[in-house]
Amino acid sequence: MIEAWAMTSPSLASRLDRVKPSATVAIATKANELKAAGVDVISFSVGQPDFEPPAHILDAAKAAIDTGVSKYTATRGILPLREAVAADSKARRGGHEHSPAEIVVSVGAKHTLFNLALALYEEGDEVIIPAPYWVSYPEQVRLAGATPVIVDAAPEDGYKLSADALEAAITDKTKAVILCSPSNPTGAAYSPTEMRALADVLAKHDVWVIADEIYARLTYGEFEQKSLLELAPELRERLIIVDGVSKTFAMTGWRIGWMLAPAHVAKACDKIQSQSTTNPTAVAQYAAIAALTGPQEPIEAMRETFEARRARIVEGLNAIDGIRCGTPEGAFYAFADVRELVGKTGPAGVIKDDLALAGYLLDEARCAVVPGTAFGAPGHLRISYAASEEQIDEGLRRIAAAAAKLS
Ligand SMILES: Cc1ncc(COP(=O)(O)O)c(C=O)c1O
Numbered sequence: 001m002i003e004a005w006a007m008t009s010p011s012l013a014s015r016l017d018r019v020k021p022s023a024t025v026a027i028a029t030k031a032n033e034l035k036a037a038g039v040d041v042i043s044f045s046v047g048q049p050d051f052e053p054p055a056h057i058l059d060a061a062k063a064a065i066d067t068g069v070s071k072y073t074a075t076r077g078i079l080p081l082r083e084a085v086a087a088d089s090k091a092r093r094g095g096h097e098h099s100p101a102e103i104v105v106s107v108g109a110k111h112t113l114f115n116l117a118l119a120l121y122e123e124g125d126e127v128i129i130p131a132p133y134w135v136s137y138p139e140q141v142r143l144a145g146a147t148p149v150i151v152d153a154a155p156e157d158g159y160k161l162s163a164d165a166l167e168a169a170i171t172d173k174t175k176a177v178i179l180c181s182p183s184n185p186t187g188a189a190y191s192p193t194e195m196r197a198l199a200d201v202l203a204k205h206d207v208w209v210i211a212d213e214i215y216a217r218l219t220y221g222e223f224e225q226k227s228l229l230e231l232a233p234e235l236r237e238r239l240i241i242v243d244g245v246s247k248t249f250a251m252t253g254w255r256i257g258w259m260l261a262p263a264h265v266a267k268a269c270d271k272i273q274s275q276s277t278t279n280p281t282a283v284a285q286y287a288a289i290a291a292l293t294g295p296q297e298p299i300e301a302m303r304e305t306f307e308a309r310r311a312r313i314v315e316g317l318n319a320i321d322g323i324r325c326g327t328p329e330g331a332f333y334a335f336a337d338v339r340e341l342v343g344k345t346g347p348a349g350v351i352k353d354d355l356a357l358a359g360y361l362l363d364e365a366r367c368a369v370v371p372g373t374a375f376g377a378p379g380h381l382r383i384s385y386a387a388s389e390e391q392i393d394e395g396l397r398r399i400a401a402a403a404a405k406l407s
Helices: 014-018 023-036 055-066 079-092 109-120 136-143 163-169 192-203 233-238 263-274 282-293 297-318 354-365 389-404
Strands: 103-106 126-131 147-152 174-180 208-212 239-244 257-260 333-337 380-384
Touching: 014 136, 023 354, 055 282, 079 103, 079 239, 079 257, 079 282, 103 109, 103 263, 109 136, 109 208, 109 239, 109 257, 109 263, 126 136, 136 147, 147 163, 163 192, 192 233, 208 233, 233 239, 257 263, 297 333, 297 389, 354 380, 354 389
Parallel strands: 126 147, 126 174, 174 208, 208 239
Antiparallel strands: 103 257, 239 257, 333 380
16 A cells, blocks of 8 residues: 555646736735734735725615525526616716626636636737736736737826727737726726727727726726727627626625626526526525615715825825835726835845835735736736825824835
8 A cells, every 4th residue: 555645646727837826915915914914014916995885785685595596597697687787887878788698707807818718819819908907807818828918107107098909909809808997906997088999999990899888987087988899889799798796896705796798608608607507696686686776875985085085095105215206096906116126225125126115015015915016017016095184194104114224
């Protein structure tokens, strides 16, 4: 008999070699470990609202449990939820309609995007992703065997892709373009004119267009948020909109997201989902109906709170020597340019890049931030302002003190 210690195990699938684990989750885990050990860490790394969902949503979930919704549902989500999604989208996207057959509800928008990756991309395909990008886009493309083509959107352009850069990146291998507005990680959102310019390019090429509009209801000030569907209805047969309840309704843990897509794409994703999760959790679907159809005032109150915090954090960051930060149009992230701090020397040596800087801020300032490298934008930090005003003020004070120690 072979001793247990001498046994080898079969290899893991090689596709794992192509994929990185989520950097944002890794930082949050380290910060949580420190917190659990009693260290007073301020978390600016989270990608979720720090509010609870409004009470009527929780009540709807409780009522659903009491009335017995404990069984499997339709793979693509219950009809009343898809009808609610359709009505919400029509109201917010210039009256353009989707039928329930063009909607698939999944276990969060991340799952929606994963279904799409499996349904649309294969080996030899290129998928254009503007950087800074949300961490999961390129990894999902790789998992599907295709190649992410990262196109840099420069700080001087507000981290937004220009029509020329998009045009130059499209080849005959391009299968899809993923656009995210407002963006995670930068908070940048395309104005109707900027988006229309991208649409003009997209209209000329036979590519899928994936518009991640999960932050669309979180925009601030005078910014005019318009869906790509409303601005370029001619793209409809190639346009897939991704949305969900996580950010707008502070419901990240409920795991409900969806796509609005041409019916044959929806059918393909339904097929994939039927062999993976079967359906999104039944109770969460009822909560999502309440979110979409219930009173929207609590949502507006959360948005206003984020707007006030945005001003506070942007002003505070710009007051720190070596940090520059534009005013993001939406989401709840500030994207700070820290290239002036990189290369400086701290108590433990040279800060060689943004990863080292994030590590230094966690050790020295007890503030968790996410290095821009995770989003394809070295020399930056993503600072989430899904934190209370007290935490923001204290965190800024600590970051300023830590930055002042670098020379
Ligand atoms: C840009 C973007 N898209 C999609 C998602 C996925 O959201 P969820 O899976 O919680 O619906 C996130 C979450 O961080 C995100 O930031």
